[in-house]
C-alpha cells in the first residue's frame with residue numbers, strides 16, 4: 261500500500277552527495293496533518309518512515325522517504341487563516357520586506373505556495389503588485405476570487421517563463437514553509453532564479469535546525485517537512501546555483517526560525533555579517549556532526565520515558581487522559597511517544613479540526629467544551645508551546661481538580 265506513495269531519495273537534496281547517514285530515527289507515523297472527517301474514516305492511513313538523515317559532505321539534515329506531494333497538497337484542507345497568529349506574522353513580514361528592500365508600486369512580489377493569499381494581501385496593502393502560485397486548486401481559486409491572482413500550479417521553470425511573459429520579472433519571490441516541503445529543491449530554485457529580476461531578491465523562511473534542537477521542538481519533524489535548514493549548507497547550495505545568500509534574520513515562529521535573503525550572484529546587495537555569524541554559531545554548536553543528533557535522540561527518548569513512567573500508572577489505576585491541541589506536531593508526538601490507546605479524545609479550539617479524527621489512530625477531536633462534559637482526570641498538552649494560554653483559559657478544569665501534563669521541553673504537571 262505504501263510503496264506507491266513513497267520513494268526513497270538517494271542523494272543529498274542540497275549538494276547531491278550520496279553520503280547520507282541516519283541521524284535521528286523517529287517512530288514511523290501517518291501523515292501528520294490528515295485529520296479525517298467522519299465520512300472519510302474508511303480511508304486507509306498507512307504509516308511512513310520518519311527518519312532524519314545527515315549529509316556528511318555539506319552537513320544538511322533531511323528526510324529521504326518522500327510521500328508524493330500530490331497526496332499532501334492537492335487535498336490540502338487547511339487554509340492559512342486557520343493558523344494561530346500566522347496572519348499577524350504575515351503582516352509584519354510584508355512590511356519588513358517592503359521596508360528592507362525599498363519596494364514600490366511597480367515591483368512585483370510572487371509568492372510560491374501562496375495558500376489563501378494571506379501574505380500577498382499584506383504585500384498588496386503595502387502597495388506592491390502581487391501574484392500567487394499554489395497547486396491546491398480550490399484554495400487558489402478562492403484566493404483569486406478574493407482579489408489575489410493565484411495560478412493553480414506547481415512552480416516549474418516552464419511556469420517561471422510563462423509568468424515572465426505575462427507579468428514580467430519578479431522583484432521579490434517569497435516561499436515560506438513550502439521551501440522546506442519540496443523534495444526537488446534544485447529545479448525549484450532554478451525556476452526561482454529564472455523568474456527573478458537581476459536586482460531581485462528571493463526570500464524564504466523556515467524553522468531553524470539549531471533552534472529546533474536547542475528548544476526540543478522535535479515534534480516539528482513530520483513528512484511534510486522534508487528539509488531541516490541550517491545556514492552553512494544553504495549558503496553552499498545557492499553558491500553552486502549561481503546565487504548568493506546575503507542576509508539571515510532570526511524569526512520567532514515555529515520554535516525558532518530563520519529568514520534567508522538570496523540574490524543572483526553579483527547582485528547589487530552586499531553580503532551582511534549575519535551570514536558568517538550564523539555559520540560560526542553552527543560550527544560552535546557542532547550542528548553538522550552526527551554526534552549532535554545522537555545526543556538529541558537520546559534527550560528525546562529520556563523525555564518519552566519520563567512521560568510514559570508518569571502516565572502508565574495513572575491509566576492502570578483507572579484515570580482518564582484527554583489531549584489538547586490537534587495539529588501536525590500532535591501526530592509526531594503521539595506516534596513517537598507511543599500514546600496510542602492512552603488518550604480518550606483531543607480538544608482543539610479550531611473549528612476545522614473539531615469533529616475530525618486523528619491521523620492513523622482516529623482519536624476524536626472535539627471542541628474544548630468536551631473537557632467539561634467528559635471530565636477527564638488529566639489533560640495532556642500536545643500543543644505544549646502554548647501551555648500558558650491554554651492553562652489560563654481552563655482554570656475551571658484545575659478548579660475541578662483536573663491536572664495538566666506538559667510533556668516538553670521537560671515533563672511538568674500543573675495542578676491547583
Ligand SMILES: [Zn+2]
Pocket residue numbers: 272273274275276277315316317318319320493
Ligand atoms: Zn549535502
